[in-house]
Amino acid sequence: MSEVDGRRRRGRGRLWPAIAAVAILILLAAVTPSPYAIERPGPVVDAFGSIEVGSETETPVIRIDGAETYPTSGELNVLSVSISGTPDRPVDWLSLVGTLFDPTRTIVPLDALFPEGLTSEQRTEQNASMMSASQLSATAAALKRLGEPVEPRLRVVGVDEAGPSAGVLREGDAIRRADDEPVTGLEELREVLGRAAPGRAVRLEIMRDDAIEQVDVEPETGADGTRLLGVTVTEDYSSPFDVELELDEIGGPSAGLVFALAIYDLLTPGELTGGAVVSGTGTIDADGAVGAIGGLTQKIWGASLAGTEVMLMPIENCADVPDRLPDGMRIVPVGTLDEAIAALETIEGGEDPAGLERCAADSATGSD
Structure with missing residues (x-):
């Protein structure tokens, strides 16, 4: 055996323990639970569309009885966030590594999503309750905007x-x-x-x-x-007529803005979206004030993946806009239902509504 061959064998001999150590670390990372959850883009549902209820039946997301409705085109999408990791089923450390290279996913402390004593079932029930309350507020806001008695x-x-x-x-x-x-x-x-x-x-x-x-x-x-x-x-x-909303797969209050816009659009002649693919997020109260939401980063990327041309977001979330944004989508901050309607009417007129420059303007003036 030559001296060169000897050095190669000694080098390989020192390398194998290092490889084994790395393999053990990876294995431990794959089986050791972490105190974190992963947020990623969730389902995107068109408020003008239908969803599956049961195994075969489809029902409209929004159903209005007792009032004339008008046809519309385009899409008005509800955005959501999916979460991997619960107190009962935490994600492992290895799963967190992939988020470092994926702008659509974010690592969040588990206790930020599940305060002490709150189970995943209780969180689901809370989200369902907030969704129901949001639907009522959205209906009231839309009807008030139409001048209907509420x-x-x-x-x-x-x-x-x-x-x-x-x-x-x-x-x-x-x-x-x-x-x-x-x-x-x-x-x-x-x-x-x-x-x-x-x-x-x-x-x-x-x-x-x-x-x-x-x-x-x-x-x-x-x-x-x-x-x-x-x-x-x-x-x-x-209300003077019945409005029913069906969206069981998404919880929380952040669909309020989109629901209010969709109800308003269905009850008014013309097409508020101008045939465009519009997505949105934001809480809403009965007076039409749009409030902040969580998971903005995931909702922005979820909107982009759904082919969104314009995304509406709460102006209160301006500080949460991520540095890295998808291309080809205009993000429009709004503070009220009236502002959201005005923005969509601007789009229908063939012009661009004010975008993220509104965040910079509000920051410069020191307003909230």
């Missing part, structure tokens, strides 16, 4: 069979007045109940099956002294 109200969604309202109130009842005082929100109802003397019934005016009724309920006193009816209520809005 009245806030409290809707009974659950009755404790062992509580004081059992056999008196039903699911679906709308509470209009309590002791002859109008109640449109939960705080107003609590104030009236708090003034009710123990042992005295409270007279409630309710709307049931399109008829107004009067019922009496004697509140019970909770462990903390709070006066209770033994019902679960949600803040709802009356």
Whole structure:
């Protein structure tokens, strides 16, 4: 054996332990859970389209009964974020490595998504509840923009069979007045109940099956002294016609802006999107104010992957716009439903609405 061959063998002999050590580290990284989750672009759903319910049936995402609707074209997409990693099924350290080279994915601490004591099932339930509330606010905002009468109200969604309202109130009842005082929100109802003397019934005016009724309920006193009816209520809005929204696969409140725009577009002549592919995200309240959302980076990339030409985002999220952005998509910050409608009308007119330069302008003036 020559001296050169000897050096080669000694070199290979020193290399194998290093390779083995690296292999062991990779194996450990692949099986060791991390305290992080990974956010990535989630499903993109056209609010003008349909979704599958069950194995075969398809239903429109938005269904409006009792009012004339108008045809529209283009797309108005709801954006979402998918999460890999839960307290029950954490992602391993090796899975995090790929996010370092992928601008569409972000590493997030698990406790930022799942505060202590919150399970993945509870988070799913919270997101579903927020989605339902968002749909109600979106409908109210769109109808107000159209000048339709919209009245806030409290809707009974659950009755404790062992509580004081059992056999008196039903699911679906709308509470209009309590002791002859109008109640449109939960705080107003609590104030009236708090003034009710123990042992005295409270007279409630309710709307049931399109008829107004009067019922009496004697509140019970909770462990903390709070006066209770033994019902679960949600803040709802009356409207001159029925609007139903179907989107079970996406939770949270961030679809509110798109829902409001889609309802408004369907109820008005013409095509708000001008046939373009538009995506959007943002919470909305009944007065049309657009609020901040989470997962902006993933939603921007999800919109781009869906072929979006214009993406609407909350102006409150300007500080969250990532440095790296996809090409060929105009991002338009808005603060209200009116601004979002104006932006789309600008597109329909063949012009470009104000884009991310609005963020720079707001930053320069120090406004929020």
